[in-house]
Amino acid sequence: MSHRDDLIAALLGPDGPELTCxxxxxxxxxxxxxxxxxxxxxxxxxxxxxxxxxxPACRDDHESLHEFVRVASS
Amino acid sequence: xxGTVPSVPLEPTASRAPADTLDAESRRWLDDLRGEGHxxxxxxxxxxxxxxxxxxxxxxxxxxxxxxxxxxxxxxxxQQAADDALVAVLRKLDDFRGESRFTTWAxxxxxxxxxxxxxxxxxQERELPLEPExxxxxxxxxxxxxxxxxxxxxxxxxxxxxxxxxxxxxxxVLVAITLNGVPIDVLAERLNTTRGALxxxxxxxxxxxxxxxxxxxxxxxxxxxGQP
Numbered sequence: 001m002s003h004r005d006d007l008i009a010a011l012l013g014p015d016g017p018e019l020t021c022x023x024x025x026x027x028x029x030x031x032x033x034x035x036x037x038x039x040x041x042x043x044x045x046x047x048x049x050x051x052x053x054x055x056p057a058c059r060d061d062h063e064s065l066h067e068f069v070r071v072a073s074s
Numbered sequence: 075x076x077g078t079v080p081s082v083p084l085e086p087t088a089s090r091a092p093a094d095t096l097d098a099e100s101r102r103w104l105d106d107l108r109g110e111g112h113x114x115x116x117x118x119x120x121x122x123x124x125x126x127x128x129x130x131x132x133x134x135x136x137x138x139x140x141x142x143x144x145x146x147x148x149x150x151x152x153q154q155a156a157d158d159a160l161v162a163v164l165r166k167l168d169d170f171r172g173e174s175r176f177t178t179w180a181x182x183x184x185x186x187x188x189x190x191x192x193x194x195x196x197x198q199e200r201e202l203p204l205e206p207e208x209x210x211x212x213x214x215x216x217x218x219x220x221x222x223x224x225x226x227x228x229x230x231x232x233x234x235x236x237x238x239x240x241x242x243x244x245x246x247v248l249v250a251i252t253l254n255g256v257p258i259d260v261l262a263e264r265l266n267t268t269r270g271a272l273x274x275x276x277x278x279x280x281x282x283x284x285x286x287x288x289x290x291x292x293x294x295x296x297x298x299x300g301q302p
Contacts, residue, residue: 004229010252011232012297013280021258021273029174029182054280055273056251057193057258064185068131069178 018050024058032066036073100176107167122160124177125184129155132188136196151195155188162187193257202264203254228292235286244279247272 019027027045034041042049052059096104106117129152137148162183170179236245250256251272258276262269287294 007253008228008232008297011236011248011280012284012294013252013277015284015294015296018277021270025182025186029178033174033178054277055258056255057189057269061182061186061189064132064135064189065178065182067135068128068181068185072127072177072181 013054014050016050017047018054019045019047020051021055021058024048024051024055025061028058028062028065032062032069035066036070096172097175100172103176103180104167104170107164118160118164121163121180122156124180125159125163126152126156128181128184129153129159129188132185133192136189136192151191152188155191156184158187159184190259193260194263197257197260202250202256202261228287231287231290231292232283235283235290239282239286240279244275244282247275248279251276 027048031041031045031048034044052062103117103121106113107121108114109117130149132155133148133152159180163180166183170176236248240248247261250261251258258272259269262272265272284294
């Protein structure tokens with residue numbers, strides 16, 4: 001994806017329903033555990049993927065929890 | 075609190091796993107933390123050690139962005155994050171529904187506390203760029219010889235929509251977060267509001283831009299941030 005596409009994507013955000021930051025935080029642990037178990041986390045928490053794509057801070061928090069739990073569990 | 079922007083889509087609470095499906099380790103954590111005396115004190119100490127490990131991980135993950143901090147500052151910050159996370163976890167213990175492992179749920183608070191502190195520290199004493207300093211980036215992105223004319227037209231329309239289709243507050247929030255890379259919790263602190271309220275503003279601004287571009291005849295279906 002080009003820099004121009006990245007800018008347009010960031011400005012327009014998710015194309016569809018998404019969670020709020022509060023709901024994202026509430027669901028984050030369940031979502032991560034489901035992901036690490038190989039389950040369909042997005043089906044269980046609809047709108048989470050869209051929110052993570054559109055909210056840089058929540059995306060950062062998700063990456064951190066996912067990676068930490070993955071390493072801590074291994 | 076659950077919610078979406080705009081309205082939809084979480085499954086109803088009734089469909090969620092009851093707490094009696096807790097795994098044995100999570101059950102033990104809850105029992106110990108709800109216990110009394112020495113048993114509880116030990117559990118709280120173990121929990122703090124767990125949270126501190128997570129907070130130190132987060133500090134380490136972001137160390138490169140915090141080159142101006144001394145080593146001792148890093149650990150002070152991790153300790154503060156672990157302390158704050160411990161308070162949050164103990165206060166919210168009855169909110170834990172057993173839908174994840176207890177440790178994953180607890181780690182979330184430590185990583186969050188550390189991340190927020192680190193993002194704020196990273197922007198300490200820096201003026202927030204609310205003005206669209208990235209306009210030039212946007213303009214440059216649209217003026218590349220390799221760009222198609224339609225893409226350039228979209229960028230011009232997008233710039234116009236941002237300039238005259240949004241409120242000043244929506245424009246400030248959109249530009250700061252999406253173009254200038256200001257962390258949303260840093261912006262929330264400076265504007266004396268919440269991360270959730272700012273994201274709602276950002277969401278509303280994005281919806282306005284989408285509507286405006288659609289009215290201008292642009293096909294923007296599928297454009298924007300997809301799924302990670």
